[in-house]
Amino acid sequence: MSIDAGDLGILSIAGITGFRDKGADPLQPISFSVPQRVLHWLTAALVFFNLLLPDGMNEWHRSMRRTGSASADQIASANIHSYVGIAILLLVILRLVLRFYQGTPPAPSKEPAIFQWAAKVAHVVLYLLLLAMPVTGVAAYYLGYESIGGIHADILKVVLWAVLAAHVLGVFVHQFYWKTNVLRRMTVG
């Protein structure tokens, strides 16, 4: 019996070898592109920076609330949080443009339909949060909307942590339980 590579769905494009599920759309990519992967990890690093080290911004905020003014040092460290957040906004817009033009690999067929749906929802919510966090931050920091600052710091932050925890858990389940290639296609390709 002869088996041909097309039958198995083996594919090699620009040095990337991967497996496509039988019957999958041949025009859909098998991996995220290099720019998509670089942007994912750069965004992740900047998001964790702002989530884990918001103290400079918090000190500026506390000082403004108590005294109506802030020292040059407090403003400088608050600006770091602000610029990192604005960089995230720009990178996410670039990511969405790339996603539109380059597409994404299909969900692995080993993943049950309900989880495929949950992953899609999680990704949409992540993109919305990565847009909403900087926008609400700008409204609070530059335009002085205190209540929007509360939404940014107390509500969106908590939702972001929760969705990120689910996202990372999902990736681990893929890697170790379903043994799919999702981590690979967002790292080495």
Ligand code: HEM
């Ligand atoms: C994805 C981007 C961002 C993330 C993940 C993020 C995350 C955070 C976190 C974790 C806090 C501290 C919340 C707490 O008290 O526990 C915070 C506070 C704050 N952030 Fe951001 N931030 C982002 C973007 C921005 C931007 C772009 C600005 C301004 C231009 C900004 C302005 C502020 C302000 C003013 C506060 C204090 C608000 C308050 O306590 O009422 N953030 N942010």
Ligand code: HEM
């Ligand atoms: C702040 C941190 C992170 C953010 C904001 C984030 C956001 C996202 C988003 C929005 C996607 C969907 C990509 C798309 O379909 O366009 C995605 C995919 C992915 N992320 Fe993250 N992520 C973060 C951290 C992580 C971490 C820590 C891991 C590793 C454990 C990870 C692994 C992945 C993988 C493997 C995919 C591809 C999923 C697939 O092929 O369907 N991410 N991420």
